[in-house]
Amino acid sequence: MxxxxxxxxxxxxxxxxxxxxxxxxxxxxxxxxxxxxxxxxxxxxxxxxxxxxxxxxxxxxxxxxxxxxxxxxxxxxxxxxxxxxxxxxxxxxxxxxxxxxxxxxxxxxxxSFSFEAALVEAGIGLRHVEEGVTVPMYRTNRPCAPAGAFSGPLVVTMRPVRADLVAAAVTATARVPQVHGAPVHIGSPESLGVVLEKPDYGDPVTVRDGEVPVFWACGVTPQAALAASxxxxxxxxxxxxxxxxxxxxxxxxxx
Amino acid sequence: MxxxxxxxxxxxxxxxxxxxxxxxxxxxxxxxxxxxxxxxxxxxxxxxxxxxxxxxxxxxxxxxxxxxxxxxxxxxxxxxxxxxxxxxxxxxxxxxxxxxxxxxxxxxxxxSFSFEAALVEAGIGLRHVEEGVTVPMYRTNRPCAPAGAFSGPLVVTMRPVRADLVAAAVTATARVPQVHGAPVHIGSPESLGVVLEKPDYGDPVTVRDGEVPVFWACGVTPQAALAASxxxxxxxxxxxxxxxxxxxxxxxxxx
Missing domain, CATH: 3.40.1640.10 (PSTPO5379-like)
Incomplete structure (x- = not known):
């Protein structure tokens, strides 16, 4: 490196x-x-x-x-x-x-490589890095706004965050709108149509007691729309x- | 109304x-x-x-x-x-x-009609409103990034702000990026190629002692590029x- x-x-x-x-x-x-x-x-x-x-x-x-x-x-x-x-x-x-x-x-x-630096600086660990795997990514039940040939679901990444640090995760990433910005969904994976143990891309990670799954928009979204187009x-x-x-x-x- | x-x-x-x-x-x-x-x-x-x-x-x-x-x-x-x-x-x-x-x-x-509400809420008066004229707009010496048929100078609006309120004007408008956001230039009109008394569109306004001219990007910019294209x-x-x-x-x- x-x-x-x-x-x-x-x-x-x-x-x-x-x-x-x-x-x-x-x-x-x-x-x-x-x-x-x-x-x-x-x-x-x-x-x-x-x-x-x-x-x-x-x-x-x-x-x-x-x-x-x-x-x-x-x-x-x-x-x-x-x-x-x-x-x-x-x-x-x-x-x-x-x-x-x-x-x-x-x-x-x-x-999101840039965006994760903001989380780490805010004192929020990255479980997929700790576990040596690729961040879990999920195709959600939320459709993107279509445009001509391109359409498809919003794809999100998930990082578990300790409940007392969720607000800090929001404010840290809200400050980087050019790398996905604030989370799109916090907690309640089922209402996003997501099963945490079964990511569509990447690998599952451990969500510990006292942690909340936090979901951010993912750059795989346009690539999935491109492949489907x-x-x-x-x-x-x-x-x-x-x-x-x-x-x-x-x-x-x-x- | x-x-x-x-x-x-x-x-x-x-x-x-x-x-x-x-x-x-x-x-x-x-x-x-x-x-x-x-x-x-x-x-x-x-x-x-x-x-x-x-x-x-x-x-x-x-x-x-x-x-x-x-x-x-x-x-x-x-x-x-x-x-x-x-x-x-x-x-x-x-x-x-x-x-x-x-x-x-x-x-x-x-x-900028929306954006001015943020200034007023921050306690910053709008001189052009007080004086009953159109906000002064200037074609600057800063070129826009061209794109195909469209090019031209950045056009800005100017509002005089009391020196102790300039920081508040920045933070209030930084929060509305979808309506031009934070100022592009503060003070020093000459380095922007601007003569305050001679706006290219709108009307001149009074700049009082202790006030600084603050410049924001203006929606006339794309219209000027369109007209020139x-x-x-x-x-x-x-x-x-x-x-x-x-x-x-x-x-x-x-x-």
């Missing part, structure tokens, strides 16, 4: 294909979705209508592989990508220059293999 | 053509921009890249004249509209049903003749 975002991206550009969790501590990481221009309007509208699961950090001009968020090449500087055709995963390369097209618009979407072509990051920006996490905080 | 938003919209639908300042106190008002779908992507991208002057409350589906923000008809329920062809103002009707097209996408953009067709509200929503202003506040 490298602490300097520029050095981290250089390592990924040179072929290192690791999860970015723990890399470049203090710098914001982003989800990447690249779509043909003809489908980009629907994605932009989907993000506008569903800002909690889809907090946009940047939307590039068509064909551009540079970004205002870092001195980087978006085609090479992520550790691993996924290439999609008609909703099917067709390749997981570490470089997408061969797949790039001049009509691709890239969306950089806030990632049947859009003919898209490139995304591979799960956990995010784009590391030069934006300090502290710069994303409001108030 | 009517206090109920539904009654206010019914009056406008019946032909009343008044400025909405002071109507439906406590309910959010919105700027309206309707554009053909082929130009809507650039406007949506312009708003994403310039969220302070262009805080989106809603973007409709093409052709839709209903809105999630109110039980209303967007073609009839504003007191007055402007119709634009090739950047030229061609009509100022009180009803745009005859101009409506099935490809029009409507943008509802937060309006040469887009072949657009409909907007007429200045001061806003769309009154059913959204309580308090619902737009964070924290």
């Amino acid at each position: 490298l602490d300097d975002p520029r050095a981290a991206r250089a390592a990924f550009r040179a072929g290192t294909a690791a999860s970015t969790s723990g890399w470049a501590d203090g710098y914001a990481q982003a989800n990447l979705v690249a779509l043909p221009r003809e489908h980009a309007y629907d994605m932009l509208l989907f993000a506008q209508r569903n800002p909690k699961p889809c907090p946009l950090l940047e939307v590039t001009d068509a064909g551009a592989w540079h970004t205002r968020t870092a001195d980087a090449d978006l085609r090479t500087d992520l550790p691993r990508y996924r290439v999609w055709r008609g909703g099917e995963l067709v390749d997981e390369p570490t470089d997408v220059r061969a797949h790039w097209r001049p009509d691709l618009v890239t969306f950089l979407i806030g990632c 049947g859009v003919p072509f898209a490139i995304t990051h591979a799960p956990g293999h995010m784009f590391i920006t030069d934006i300090r996490e502290s710069a994303l905080r409001t108030g | 009517l206090d109920d938003p539904r009654a206010a919209r019914a009056a406008f639908r019946a032909g009343t053509a008044a400025s909405t300042s002071g109507w439906a106190d406590g309910y959010a008002q919105a700027n309206l921009v309707a554009l053909p779908r082929e130009h809507a992507y650039d406007m949506l991208l312009f708003a994403q890249r310039n969220p302070k002057p262009c805080p989106l409350l809603e973007v409709t589906d093409a052709g839709a004249w209903h809105t999630r923000t109110a039980d209303a008809d967007l073609r009839t329920d504003l007191p007055r509209y402007r119709v634009w062809r090739g950047g030229e103002l061609v009509d100022e009707p009180t009803d745009v049903r005859a101009h409506w097209r099935p490809d029009l996408v409507t943008f509802l953009i937060g309006c 040469g887009v072949p067709f657009a409909i907007t509200h007429a200045p001061g003749h806003m769309f009154i929503t059913d959204i309580r202003e308090s619902a737009l506040r964070t924290g």
Whole structure:
């Protein structure tokens, strides 16, 4: 793991294909979705209508592989990508220059890696980190506001929080609206259509006595909508293999 | 003036053509921009890249004249509209049903009428209201981030604030990010390229000894970019003749 975002991206550009969790501590990481221009309007509208699961950090001009968020090449500087055709995963390369097209618009979407730093600073432990697993994610019974080709359920992450710390978890994450912001639901998993022991993505974690399950909007939401849309072509990051920006996490905080 | 938003919209639908300042106190008002779908992507991208002057409350589906923000008809329920062809103002009707097209996408953009309520609640007087004039607006030397056909300077409003209340003005408006949020510039008009006595829109106001000029991003910004773009067709509200929503202003506040 490298602490300097520029050095981290250089390592990924040179072929290192690791999860970015723990890399470049203090710098914001982003989800990447690249779509043909003809489908980009629907994605932009989907993000506008569903800002909690889809907090946009940047939307590039068509064909551009540079970004205002870092001195980087978006085609090479992520550790691993996924290439999609008609909703099917067709390749997981570490470089997408061969797949790039001049009509691709890239969306950089806030990632909960940044948001978890705010929780830890507020004194709230992360159970999935303690247990060495991936955060549990659930497809809820709450539909997103549809936009053109894109629709689907709100996907959430869950972190157990001690009852006396739930308010602190709310205020700490409310201050990072560009990385999902305040929880969308606290307690009562059944009214969200969720069974805690059975996440749809990631792994279940222990919820101890005196703890409440707290649910935040998740960046998997737009990816699930994308996969279901049947859009003919898209490139995304591979799960956990995010784009590391030069934006300090502290710069994303409001108030 | 009517206090109920539904009654206010019914009056406008019946032909009343008044400025909405002071109507439906406590309910959010919105700027309206309707554009053909082929130009809507650039406007949506312009708003994403310039969220302070262009805080989106809603973007409709093409052709839709209903809105999630109110039980209303967007073609009839504003007191007055402007119709634009090739950047030229061609009509100022009180009803745009005859101009409506099935490809029009409507943008509802937060309006400073709501934002001023937060200032008044914080004990900060509004000089332009005291002096009975329109708030002064200035084209600054700060360019917006361009997006396709749309580019131009950031336009700001200015309100003089007593030096000991400037911090309160910041915190009060930081809590309403969907209506322009915190100031973009405080003091030093010259470094913004602004001469206080010579606003580009609206009227000059008195700045007293012990007061500091405080500048907020202004919803005229996207309208100026629209007028300069040469887009072949657009409909907007007429200045001061806003769309009154059913959204309580308090619902737009964070924290």
